[in-house]
Amino acid sequence: MAHRLYVYNVSLDKDFYDTQLIGEWNYVIPIFFFPLFSNPITKEELKNFGIRKNKDLYFNIKKALPLFKEFHQWLVEEHIVYPSKLEEYQTAYEKQLHYFENLPYDYILLDASDVYNMQVGSHKKQSEELSLSIDELIHEFVTTFNYAYGKEYIENTAAYTYHFGTGASLVEHINNDYANYGWDWLEKDQSQLDLDCFVFEDNGLFGLKNYKGEIITPPIYEYINDFEEGAKITIYQENNLYGFIDKKGNIIIPAKFDDVRSPHINYIFDQDNQDTHIEEYLAPVCTNEHWGLINIETQSYIIPSQHKDIELINATYYNVFNGSKYAIFDEKGKQCTNFTSSSLFEYHYSHFCSQKGEKYSFYSPTFNYLGEFNYADVEESYVKDTLLIPSLNYPKKKTLIDYSANVILDDLVSVSQLTDQNILVNKGAEKGIFNLKSKQYTLEPFRCKVEQYTFYDINLQQHQLYFSHGKKKGIYDSQSQRWVVPYENFDYIKVLNNNKATVKLNEKWALIDFDQQVDTFVYDCNFITLHKIFEEQEVIIIYKDDTVYSYKNNQYHSISNSVMLLLYSILTYDTDQEYALFNNYFQRVKSSITIADYQPISHFKINWIREKFLEKEEIALYDQLLFFAEELNHSDLLQDLGYTYLTEPDYLDYNKALKLFHIAEQHNNPYSITNIGYMYEYGLGTEIDIKKALEYYEKGAELGNETAKYNAAIIYYFGQGNIENDFNKALYYFKRIKNNDNYIEDYIADCYYLLGEYNNALRHIKKDIKQEDRLGSLLLGRMHCYGYGVTKDVRKAIPLLEKAIQNNCTNAIYDLIHIYAHEGDAIDQEKLAYYLNLLKENKMELPEEYQDKNYLSKLLGKWFKK
Numbered sequence: 084m085a086h087r088l089y090v091y092n093v094s095l096d097k098d099f100y101d102t103q104l105i106g107e108w109n110y111v112i113p114i115f116f117f118p119l120f121s122n123p124i125t126k127e128e129l130k131n132f133g134i135r136k137n138k139d140l141y142f143n144i145k146k147a148l149p150l151f152k153e154f155h156q157w158l159v160e161e162h163i164v165y166p167s168k169l170e171e172y173q174t175a176y177e178k179q180l181h182y183f184e185n186l187p188y189d190y191i192l193l194d195a196s197d198v199y200n201m202q203v204g205s206h207k208k209q210s211e212e213l214s215l216s217i218d219e220l221i222h223e224f225v226t227t228f229n230y231a232y233g234k235e236y237i238e239n240t241a242a243y244t245y246h247f248g249t250g251a252s253l254v255e256h257i258n259n260d261y262a263n264y265g266w267d268w269l270e271k272d273q274s275q276l277d278l279d280c281f282v283f284e285d286n287g288l289f290g291l292k293n294y295k296g297e298i299i300t301p302p303i304y305e306y307i308n309d310f311e312e313g314a315k316i317t318i319y320q321e322n323n324l325y326g327f328i329d330k331k332g333n334i335i336i337p338a339k340f341d342d343v344r345s346p347h348i349n350y351i352f353d354q355d356n357q358d359t360h361i362e363e364y365l366a367p368v369c370t371n372e373h374w375g376l377i378n379i380e381t382q383s384y385i386i387p388s389q390h391k392d393i394e395l396i397n398a399t400y401y402n403v404f405n406g407s408k409y410a411i412f413d414e415k416g417k418q419c420t421n422f423t424s425s426s427l428f429e430y431h432y433s434h435f436c437s438q439k440g441e442k443y444s445f446y447s448p449t450f451n452y453l454g455e456f457n458y459a460d461v462e463e464s465y466v467k468d469t470l471l472i473p474s475l476n477y478p479k480k481k482t483l484i485d486y487s488a489n490v491i492l493d494d495l496v497s498v499s500q501l502t503d504q505n506i507l508v509n510k511g512a513e514k515g516i517f518n519l520k521s522k523q524y525t526l527e528p529f530r531c532k533v534e535q536y537t538f539y540d541i542n543l544q545q546h547q548l549y550f551s552h553g554k555k556k557g558i559y560d561s562q563s564q565r566w567v568v569p570y571e572n573f574d575y576i577k578v579l580n581n582n583k584a585t586v587k588l589n590e591k592w593a594l595i596d597f598d599q600q601v602d603t604f605v606y607d608c609n610f611i612t613l614h615k616i617f618e619e620q621e622v623i624i625i626y627k628d629d630t631v632y633s634y635k636n637n638q639y640h641s642i643s644n645s646v647m648l649l650l651y652s653i654l655t656y657d658t659d660q661e662y663a664l665f666n667n668y669f670q671r672v673k674s675s676i677t678i679a680d681y682q683p684i685s686h687f688k689i690n691w692i693r694e695k696f697l698e699k700e701e702i703a704l705y706d707q708l709l710f711f712a713e714e715l716n717h718s719d720l721l722q723d724l725g726y727t728y729l730t731e732p733d734y735l736d737y738n739k740a741l742k743l744f745h746i747a748e749q750h751n752n753p754y755s756i757t758n759i760g761y762m763y764e765y766g767l768g769t770e771i772d773i774k775k776a777l778e779y780y781e782k783g784a785e786l787g788n789e790t791a792k793y794n795a796a797i798i799y800y801f802g803q804g805n806i807e808n809d810f811n812k813a814l815y816y817f818k819r820i821k822n823n824d825n826y827i828e829d830y831i832a833d834c835y836y837l838l839g840e841y842n843n844a845l846r847h848i849k850k851d852i853k854q855e856d857r858l859g860s861l862l863l864g865r866m867h868c869y870g871y872g873v874t875k876d877v878r879k880a881i882p883l884l885e886k887a888i889q890n891n892c893t894n895a896i897y898d899l900i901h902i903y904a905h906e907g908d909a910i911d912q913e914k915l916a917y918y919l920n921l922l923k924e925n926k927m928e929l930p931e932e933y934q935d936k937n938y939l940s941k942l943l944g945k946w947f948k949k
Contacts, residue, residue, distance in 0.1 A: 087197045088112060093141070094188040095124075095132040102192065112193075112217070114256045118150040119183065119191065121221045123214060138206035140193040140214055144183060150221075152180070153228055158257060163234055165258050181294040222846075223818075235785065239819035280330040282307045289319075291332055300332035308345065316346050316364050316379055327366070327379050335379055342369035346379060347395055349414045365414060367393035367401070376401060376416065385416040397430045411435060411450065419450045432463040434470060445470075447486035454488060466500045466519075492517060499535070502546050505561040507535065514550075516561050525564045543578060558584065560597070567597040577612075579623055585611040594625070594634065610661055616649045624650065626664045629671075644680035647672070652691035673704060678711045686717050693719065712743065718750035725755060729767070737768025753786035760794065773804030784816060792816045793827075800830060810834045826851075829858035836862050841872020861887035861895050868898050868906075877906045893925050900930070904942055916946035 090106035112120060124132075124141040134141075155176050158164050164172045195213060199206040223237050234253045237243050280299060281292055290302035306320035307328065316335055319328040326338035327346065349363040364379040368388070375388030386393060392404040399414045408422035420428075424437040424444065435450070436443040436458070445453040445461060453470065462471040464483060474480040474493055483491040483498055492498070496509045504520045508528060515528030534549040543549060546562040550570060557570030558578065568576055568584050575587040582597040591606035609626040616622050623634040624642075632639040633646065642650070651669060654662050681689060689708075696705040709727065712720035725743030728736040741762055747755035760779030763772045777798050783791030796816035802808035814834040820827050828851040835844035844862065852859035864883030867876045881902060887895035896918050903915035922929060933939050940947040 089194040089197070091192045091194070092144070092186045092188050093190050093192045095129075095134065095141070095190050101188070103187070105186070105191070114253065116151075117217075117220060118154045118224060119144055119147050120193065120217050121150045121224075122146040123218065124190065138194075138196060138199065138210040140195075140210060140217075142191050142193070143189055144186065144191045145189045148180070148183060150224070151183070154224060157228055161234060163254055163257055165254075168258060178294055222843075226818075226843075236815065236819065239787070239821070244821060280310060282309055291328075291330070299330070300328070304328075311345055314346060314348060314364075315362075318343055318345065318366075325368075327364075336377075336382055340368045340370055341372070343367065344394070347398075349399065363414075367395075376412070385414070386412055394427070396428055396435075400428075400430075400435075402427050409437065411446075420446065431458070431461060432470075434461070436461075445472075447488075449486050451486050451488060453484065453486075464498055466498050466506050467503075469498075471495070471498070491519070491522075501535075501548075501561040505546070505564075507533065507548065507561075509533075516548075516559065516564075518564075525561065526559060544581065547578075549576070568595055579611075579613040580621065583623065594623075596637070610664055612661060614650065614653065616646055616653075622646070626661070626668075629668065631665065631668050644672070644676050645683050648676070648680060648692050649684065649688060652688060652695050673701075676704065676707070678714055681708070681711060681715060686715075689715065689717055690719055693723075713746065716746070718747050718752045718755075721747035721750075722752050722755045722758075725758065729758060729762070737762065741768045751786060753783045753788035753791065756786065757783035757788045757791040757794070760791065764794070771804070773798065773806055777806055784819065789820055792820045796820070796830065800834065810837050814838070826855055826857050828854060832862055833858055836866075836871075839871075841866060845872060856886070856890055858887075858892065860884070860890060861892040864895060865898055868902060877902050877909045881909070888921075893927065896922050896925070896927065897930065900933075912942070912944045912946045916943050916948075919943075 088106075088108045088111070089104065090108075091102040092105050093103075094101045106116070120140075120142050122143040124143060129135070129141060158172075159169070195210065196206060199209045202209060220237075220243060223243070227234075227236050238253055281294070283290055283292055283302065285302040288302040289304045289307040291299040291307065293299060304319050304321050305323070306318075308318040310317045310330065316327050316329050318325055319334075319338065320326075321338040324338040325340045325343040327335040327343075329335055344367040346364045346366040349365050351361050351363060365376055365385065366379055367374055368377050370388055372391070373388045374390045374393045375384045376386035376393055377384055386401070386403065390403050391406045392402075393412075394402045394404075396402055396411065400419070401412050401414075403410050403412045403418075405422050409424040409427055410422040411419040411428050413419055420435075424439075426438040428435050428437045429443075431443075431445070433448050434453070435446040435448075439455060441457070442455040443458050443461075444455050447453055447470070454472065456472055460473045462481065464471045466483070468486050469483050469491065470486075471481040472484055474482045474495070477494045480493070481495045481497070482493045483495055485491055492508060494510060496511050498509065498517075499507045501507055501516065504518050505525065506517050506519065508515045508517050508524075510528050512530050513528035514531055514533045515524050516526040517523070518525050529552075531550045531552040534551075535543070543558070544560075547558055547560050547567070550557050550559060554572045555570055556568075556573045556576050557566050558568035558576065559565070559570075560567045568586065573586045573588055574590075576584060577586075578584045584595045584597070586593050586595060586604065588604075588606055592608040592611045593604035593606045594608070594611055595601070595604065607627065611623065611625050613621050614624050625632040625634050625639065627639075631642050631647065631650070633642050634640070647669065650665060654665055656662050681692075684692070693705065693708060696702075696708065709720055709724050711717075712724045721743045725740045725747065727734050728740035728743065741759065744755040744759045744762075748759065756779050760776045760783060762768055763779065764776035765771065777795060780791045780795035780798070784795050793816070796813045797803075798806055799809045799813035799816065811834075814831060817827055817830045817834065828847050832844050832847035832851050835841070835847065845866070848859045848863050848866075850859075851857065852863070860883045864880045864887055865871065866873050867880035867883065869875065881899070884895040884898050884902075888899075899918045900915060900922070902909050903911045903918065919929070919933065933942075
């Protein structure tokens with residue numbers, strides 16, 4: 084069962100607390116609605132509302148709507164919505180905006196308890212983590228809009244990955260057909276809410292308007308009923324009489340009835356194409372205390388207006404009351420039962436019933452009388468045209484009857500359909516197979532357990548069943564009415580495909596063909612199994628006499644080296660002891676592998692083989708495969724071989740490395756592209772060219788390579804060669820890095836600081852201080868020292884700057900010199916002398932203003948040393 088997030092519209096009024104469910108989603112907030120969570124309610128604000136902070140998260144949805152609008156405008160401007168779906172999207176968005184703008188309360192509550200239950204840890208702690216990640220992703224949205232970044236910026240953030248994984252892109256999330264631009268993510272009742280037409284009231288009269296507020300029908304009627312789900316027609320009242328009106332305000336039937344019931348939609352499907360249908364609107368109407376059933380659009384009576392009451396039972400049948408008794412009529416006006424029931428008819432599974440004293444009279448779907456039973460004792464049989472009723476002869480057992488009330492079988496627990504004619508009969512400890520046509524058992528009930536459809540990892544055919552009792556096992560085919568695997572003593576049975584199985588006895592295996600009648604089996608194999616080796620092709624693999632065979636057309640075939648390599652790539656140590664058998668064979672024949680054996684194998688599967696060579700430390704085979712890289716034109720092998728020439732002392736050859744990386748570049752291999760950038764940056768096999776290096780790093784970054792992102796960010800951050808530093812571009816790449824192994828937080832903090840975006844800097848400074856504190860104390864100290872983004876407070880700055888020096892940020896010495904020389908109450912000649920001396924000890928340049936000895940003497944007083 085999927086774990087859910089629940090979203091409620093809530094009133095936080097101290098004197099009135101109310102909740103209404105508005106959203107229900109699997110695991111994560113749909114990205115379509117993420118901006119609605121951009122204004123969290125703080126712990127202090129919740130206290131003002133009299134709410135103690137717990138696992139639930141609260142947000143102000145009304146304040147979030149501007150960002151919601153901006154986000155959807157951006158989706159259109161960036162062409163993230165498919166052009167073919169733009170009109171559909173715009174309509175959905177406008178309706179949602181109207182819906183959210185008209186919620187009764189300003190706040191929403193996010194309850195993720197169901198999701199928290201999946202994970203280890205307290206709900207409160209998980210809630211804090213979720214809150215932080217929502218805040219992070221909202222910040223990425225805002226950054227994207229402010230700096231006009233592309234969708235890739237959001238997709239490569241840690242917060243996006245946290246919520247949506249590394250699979251689908253933003254485009255895929257937004258254009259998901261199942262999402263229906265958000266509606267199908269809302270709670271069902273409201274996802275079906277038709278916002279094309281609203282009933283509104285003005286001065287006690289009723290009219291219609293659409294979600295844009297445009298008047299469809301002015302308020303001139305005494306009453307208009309809300310439109311029911313999917314309906315285009317509803318009831319209206321005028322002059323104390325009732326009629327029918329549609330969503331466009333057209334009067335379908337003028338108000339002339341004394342009473343009416345809600346219209347019911349009758350769907351008439353095309354027999355040749357069940358996807359097409361027409362709709363009829365039917366409604367019970369009353370005139371002069373006589374009820375009839377009318378087709379609203381044709382205004383013709385289906386059931387004449389001569390009854391005391393008419394009421395819908397289900398989609399196609401009605402209770403009709405003649406004043407003393409009830410009968411059933413269908414949607415075409417046909418009378419299905421006589422007027423014999425003293426109570427309303429109900430629908431029970433596929434059957435009808437009406438209460439008669441303590442019991443109910445039951446009728447079949449074809450309206451044959453079946454008898455009187457307790458309501459709870461009648462069960463659906465799930466066998467066509469039958470019903471399970473209480474057994475008259477066996478307490479706590481059931482009787483299977485047909486729609487004419489004829490007894491088919493007695494003394495049952497349950498039955499299930501196998502084929503059109505065959506059913507599985509469960510009599511408790513005993514099970515058998517019964518043929519409905521011959522009215523006989525094709526397999527007499529016997530003591531056993533039975534598995535249907537799925538057993539272990541095997542999918543049986545619908546008409547096949549696995550029987551077992553003690554050591555005996557077998558598979559019975561109810562269609563051919565025979566044992567395809569005899570009911571005998573077996574250690575194990577495994578179905579391989581639709582017509583073959585394998586059986587094990589005393590550690591030996593035999594192959595069984597369902598189409599052949601065999602009395603005895605030759606147990607001469609070590610193991611038999613089925614593997615999906617090639618795309619969409621399954622192969623029976625047989626281990627026999629220290630050799631591996633494939634089985635096809637009732638013959639053994641020695642497997643090719645290509646098949647052997649594919650088998651090697653998918654087997655693990657614990658595959659039914661198969662690995663030991665296979666490995667014994669593989670070790671004997673692996674020396675015969677040539678490039679021709681790899682050529683029929685897809686590049687994707689070669690990767691599997693390559694990874695398995697490394698995992699199993701088959702170094703010789705890995706090296707052999709590596710040197711086939713150019714002939715196979717395999718991207719990852721080209722990269723690996725190139726990296727060998729780039730880094731391995733025994734193979735060092737920069738020219739070969741660069742050549743291989745360029746071939747892999749044609750496959751868009753992100754590692755090779757990044758390595759080309761590295762070779763240009765450091766002049767390995769080529770001239771140093773920082774501009775070209777950066778071009779390759781940026782290309783590798785767009786393909787998702789983390790090293791490329793970091794290297795591009797560092798070049799923009801420091802400036803290098805003919806590339807000037809650019810903190811916006813550095814920030815762009817730093818924020819796309821998914822791991823923090825290279826002190827990313829302090830780089831991000833410093834970029835924001837240098838750009839003067841102090842609020843953004845502060846968020847990352849705090850993270851840096853908590854993690855490594857490489858720059859955090861220095862930057863926060865400077866912000867307090869000079870009043871950048873915070874209130875100027877040198878007393879707060881001093882301990883932070885001192886801590887920065889302890890963390891080897893010696894640049895903090897300059898700030899402390901400034902404080903002790905110029906900052907009012909903090910001026911301290913002794914400490915100024917100390918930090919000037921510390922500057923000298925660290926061989927750091929003395930600021931120009933302090934190089935004048937007269938000025939320095941005046942600042943230091945008695946602490947001045949010539």
